[in-house]
Amino acid sequence: MSTLNIAIIFPFIAAIVIPFLYNKIRKLHIGWFAMLVSFVLFIYFARYVPRIANGETFANTINWIPSYGINFTAYLDGLSLILALLITGVGTLVILYSIFYLSSKESLGRFYTYLLFFMGAMLGVVLSDNIMVLYVFWELTSISSFLLIAFWYQRKRSRDGAKKSLLITVSGGFGMLIGFIMLYIMTGTWSIREIISMAGSFTDHALFIPAMLLLLLGAFTKSAQFPFHIWLPDAMEAPTPVSAYLHSATMVKAGIYLVARFTPIFGGESIWFWLVTGVGLLTLFWGSFSAVRQTDLKAMLAYSTVSQLGMIMSMFGIGSAALHFGNSTVSVVYTQATFAALFHLVNHSTFKGALFMVVGIVDHEVGTRDLRRLGGLVTLMPITFTIAMIGSFSMAGLPPFNGFLSKEMFFTAVLTIGEAGIFSLDTWGTLLPVIAWVASIFTFVYSMIIVFQTFFGPYKEERLEHPAHEPPVGMLIAPGILALLVIGIFFFPNVLGDYILTPAMMGIFPSLPAADLSVPISAWHGFRSMELWMTIGVIIFGFALYKTRKKWAFVYKLFPEKWSFNSFYSYSLEKLEEHSTTITNSYMTGYLRDYMVYIYLFFIVAIGGTIIYTGVYAFDISGNSSVSEFEWILVLVMIIAGISVLFAKSRLTAILLNSILGYGVATFFVIFRAPDLALTQIIVETVTTVLFLVAYYFLPEWKKEDVPRKSRNVNLIISISVGIVFTVIALTVQSGKLFESISGYFENSYELAGGKNIVNSILGDFRAFDTMLEVVVLLIAGIGVYSIIKLKAKKEDESVEDQ
Amino acid sequence: MEIIILILAGVLFATAIYNLLQKQLFRIIIGTVLLSHGAHLFILTMGKLKRGQPPVLTDGVTDYSDPLPQALILTSIVISFGITALLLVLAYRTTQENKTDNMEELRGNSNE
Numbered sequence: 024m025s026t027l028n029i030a031i032i033f034p035f036i037a038a039i040v041i042p043f044l045y046n047k048i049r050k051l052h053i054g055w056f057a058m059l060v061s062f063v064l065f066i067y068f069a070r071y072v073p074r075i076a077n078g079e080t081f082a083n084t085i086n087w088i089p090s091y092g093i094n095f096t097a098y099l100d101g102l103s104l105i106l107a108l109l110i111t112g113v114g115t116l117v118i119l120y121s122i123f124y125l126s127s128k129e130s131l132g133r134f135y136t137y138l139l140f141f142m143g144a145m146l147g148v149v150l151s152d153n154i155m156v157l158y159v160f161w162e163l164t165s166i167s168s169f170l171l172i173a174f175w176y177q178r179k180r181s182r183d184g185a186k187k188s189l190l191i192t193v194s195g196g197f198g199m200l201i202g203f204i205m206l207y208i209m210t211g212t213w214s215i216r217e218i219i220s221m222a223g224s225f226t227d228h229a230l231f232i233p234a235m236l237l238l239l240l241g242a243f244t245k246s247a248q249f250p251f252h253i254w255l256p257d258a259m260e261a262p263t264p265v266s267a268y269l270h271s272a273t274m275v276k277a278g279i280y281l282v283a284r285f286t287p288i289f290g291g292e293s294i295w296f297w298l299v300t301g302v303g304l305l306t307l308f309w310g311s312f313s314a315v316r317q318t319d320l321k322a323m324l325a326y327s328t329v330s331q332l333g334m335i336m337s338m339f340g341i342g343s344a345a346l347h348f349g350n351s352t353v354s355v356v357y358t359q360a361t362f363a364a365l366f367h368l369v370n371h372s373t374f375k376g377a378l379f380m381v382v383g384i385v386d387h388e389v390g391t392r393d394l395r396r397l398g399g400l401v402t403l404m405p406i407t408f409t410i411a412m413i414g415s416f417s418m419a420g421l422p423p424f425n426g427f428l429s430k431e432m433f434f435t436a437v438l439t440i441g442e443a444g445i446f447s448l449d450t451w452g453t454l455l456p457v458i459a460w461v462a463s464i465f466t467f468v469y470s471m472i473i474v475f476q477t478f479f480g481p482y483k484e485e486r487l488e489h490p491a492h493e494p495p496v497g498m499l500i501a502p503g504i505l506a507l508l509v510i511g512i513f514f515f516p517n518v519l520g521d522y523i524l525t526p527a528m529m530g531i532f533p534s535l536p537a538a539d540l541s542v543p544i545s546a547w548h549g550f551r552s553m554e555l556w557m558t559i560g561v562i563i564f565g566f567a568l569y570k571t572r573k574k575w576a577f578v579y580k581l582f583p584e585k586w587s588f589n590s591f592y593s594y595s596l597e598k599l600e601e602h603s604t605t606i607t608n609s610y611m612t613g614y615l616r617d618y619m620v621y622i623y624l625f626f627i628v629a630i631g632g633t634i635i636y637t638g639v640y641a642f643d644i645s646g647n648s649s650v651s652e653f654e655w656i657l658v659l660v661m662i663i664a665g666i667s668v669l670f671a672k673s674r675l676t677a678i679l680l681n682s683i684l685g686y687g688v689a690t691f692f693v694i695f696r697a698p699d700l701a702l703t704q705i706i707v708e709t710v711t712t713v714l715f716l717v718a719y720y721f722l723p724e725w726k727k728e729d730v731p732r733k734s735r736n737v738n739l740i741i742s743i744s745v746g747i748v749f750t751v752i753a754l755t756v757q758s759g760k761l762f763e764s765i766s767g768y769f770e771n772s773y774e775l776a777g778g779k780n781i782v783n784s785i786l787g788d789f790r791a792f793d794t795m796l797e798v799v800v801l802l803i804a805g806i807g808v809y810s811i812i813k814l815k816a817k818k819e820d821e822s823v824e825d826q
Numbered sequence: 827m828e829i830i831i832l833i834l835a836g837v838l839f840a841t842a843i844y845n846l847l848q849k850q851l852f853r854i855i856i857g858t859v860l861l862s863h864g865a866h867l868f869i870l871t872m873g874k875l876k877r878g879q880p881p882v883l884t885d886g887v888t889d890y891s892d893p894l895p896q897a898l899i900l901t902s903i904v905i906s907f908g909i910t911a912l913l914l915v916l917a918y919r920t921t922q923e924n925k926t927d928n929m930e931e932l933r934g935n936s937n938e
Contacts, residue, residue: 619846644829648828649827661834665834668845668856668860677853684838688863697870697880703903711907718914721918722917725850725853738844741847746836746837753836757872766873766890779883780882786900793897797904800904804909808911808912
């Protein structure tokens with residue numbers, strides 16, 4: 024079954040081929056090739072439907088990093104299949120639409136490369152069994168989404184939107200990676216299937232809750248859940264096919280897929296239930312509430328996507344409650360929420376894809392998607408209107424469209440969970456249906472705005488860039504097919520349910536009996552059902568709110584713009600940059616002295632601190648040799664000379680004092696029986712003094728240093744402290760000899776090296792490498808001296824130094 | 827003896843670092859030279875100043891002073907000499923090009 028792995032790789036290969044084809048074949052639109060790729064994949068996945076419906080699953084492994092257990096394992100079950108069919112199916116339609124949408128002047132090669140790149144990454148996310156591989160594909164979707172949002176990179180808003188989405192989704196993804204690693208630590212395997220088979224055995228682990236939270240962070244950022252939803256409206260700067268594909272049908276569902284996939288592991292926990300359900304409902308409400316105020320059609324659809332994603336998310340949360348009851352029959356009631364979530368996942372992809380395409384058509388044909396300039400298009404664009412109406416009414420939850428079925432099931436779910444009596448639901452349970460219901464009313468309002476504001480009312484031709492007319496047929500095919508699906512699913516929901524959704528349920532609830540997981544979908548619940556009255560209420564209140572929306576629009580003004588999450592995001596980015604610049608500038612002063620101060624301060628604190636902290640200080644004079652009067656005098660002279668350097672008024676004095684020190688050191692070498700050292704020191708000191716005197720001639724006279732008293736004191740304290748720390752270390756080391764020196768070996772120098780001078784034997788025989796490289800140092804220094812003096816970059820040649 | 831030498835080395839270090847923290851290039855170079863003096867004394871002392879004979883094999887002598895630190899210092903002296911020479915020339919060139927030897931004025935341009 025290695026074809027599964029090939030199916031994931033296939034779009035990537037096609038993406039590589041596209042630029043070459045694009046350059047070779049200029050006549051044919053390159054999109055047809057991309058569409059073929061997508062369509063072939065769709066057929067390939069569709070062929071799995073019967074076998075998956077029988078409960079089979081497919082897996083194949085290709086070794087990637089076997090030593091770490093990270094292998095490219097493709098795994099296809101019902102849940103993956105839904106997403107795979109959506110990705111390839113909607114992908115095919117979107118590419119077909121984009122062929123007519125994008126003019127041939129655009130850099131199409133780039134567009135379809137990114138798009139196929141995305142498609143492959145997305146297939147990788149839903150088909151990966153290994154969570155590390157899943158993470159790789161997850162980030163690839165973020166990157167390809169970034170590239171696609173900034174497709175018109177000349178526009179600032181596109182770049183900003185792309186940056187924002189990348190920052191948010193990648194930070195979430197990074198959190199998710201840490202969560203995955205925690206999962207690995209708990210279970211010892213990267214494979215999702217194996218982790219699921221161990222589910223329940225590690226719920227007491229200390230990392231269980233952090234792993235869950237981090238995983239949800241990844242899922243929430245990707246699926247634009249509250250408060251990470253802010254990137255999605257800005258991602259609308261992408262070309263409309265991209266918005267339709269990535270930001271409504273596929274990529275934003277990656278987070279939902281993740282939640283569904285990990286429900287068997289984390290579901291049944293109270294935190295998981297409340298986070299997923301709560302954040303989902305909050306997103307549902309906030310998205311639909313914010314959508315109503317938008318004037319741009321795509322922004323409205325973006326918020327509506329946010330809202331619908333929240334609805335799906337909350338249903339997955341409610342469904343997870345089933346796992347709390349274990350394998351009993353009680354739990355089956357709650358699994359219906361998950362079924363509804365899967366159902367709505369499919370429904371949302373159909374109607375939202377269609378709506379985005381419709382908005383694209385309107386934008387393409389009249390040159391604007393601003394609601395204040397649109398109106399009265401119904402007679403001019405009847406087909407577009409029909410599709411828009413089907414999509415919007417389905418979104419609002421009206422019959423006879425598929426959104427009606429899933430909304431009813433959603434109401435059923437929130438009503439059932441309200442009575443569950445677990446997770447302290449008895450106190451908060453009643454709130455869930457209320458929020459869901461209010462949010463649905465707002466959903467109804469903006470769905471109506473999309474239809475009626477755009478297509479009814481006065482036709483304002485003077486405000487439009489082009490007079491309105493129907494688009495080319497090719498552009499209508501894809502949204503048309505989606506609209507037909509919207510209606511088709513309403514009339515034959517159980518075909519979808521039995522063949523696609525039920526197998527997916529088995530993947531989410533592997534422990535429950537398969538026969539109980541199939542839920543018959545019916546449009547009619549009878550007059551006694553609460554769901555029906557809730558829907559009727561939504562229609563009545565929604566209609567009233569739609570009619571009076573100008574009167575209550577002041578509600579949106581209650582919260583100033585600066586309180587929004589968008590402002591918070593840009594504010595924190597701005598401040599982050601500002602503060603980091605301030606901090607960097609505050610210590611990177613450009614003065615050598617300051618950097619020296621940091622280095623010595625670190626030395627004093629780290630080394631001195633270690634000595635004090637560990638208490639290793641030792642002071643032992645027992646092994647010391649005696650001191651003669653002459654040596655006392657010499658040491659005294661040197662200390663005085665050293666200190667006098669600091670007070671020298673002229674450079675000449677300093678040079679002389681320095682040479683006193685040098686010759687003093689040479690005298691010590693004599694006293695301590697080091698003839699070679701004394702010789703070298705005397706010669707080197709002489710030459711150094713000569714060099715100093717030469718430099719003295721060329722360097723400017725010493726000025727009186729006008730150092731402020733404060734920094735002079737700092738200098739003094741630092742230098743004295745370094746001296747003390749150094750002496751303390753030296754004394755400590757001196758007092759604690761652990762073993763004898765190896766120097767006895769070198770006393771055999773005559774037998775081993777034929778030399779009587781031991782030091783010279785060491786330099787020339789035992790450790791001659793040092794000497795060789797030391798010679799190299801001198802050579803390099805000589806070359807350096809020569810070139811620094813001789814070579815000068817000429818001014819005429821635009822010398823580097825002057826730039 | 828060792829204590830006195832190590833205190834001397836400490837004083838040399840302190841003066842060296844005070845010089846390194848100054849502004850004029852010439853003072854900084856003198857600081858580096860003082861630093862190397864201190865370091866050499868330190869290495870020598872670490873080998874125990876046991877007052878043996880010079881490490882040249884002579885008949886009838888067994889207590890030589892430790893030859894290994896001496897070899898190390900010899901290498902170090904030569905290297906620090908090379909560095910000092912290079913630093914001096916560098917200071918010379920810097921002063922010629924920039925007409926100043928003050929480290930505060932030797933910062934990069936603000937637009938860099």
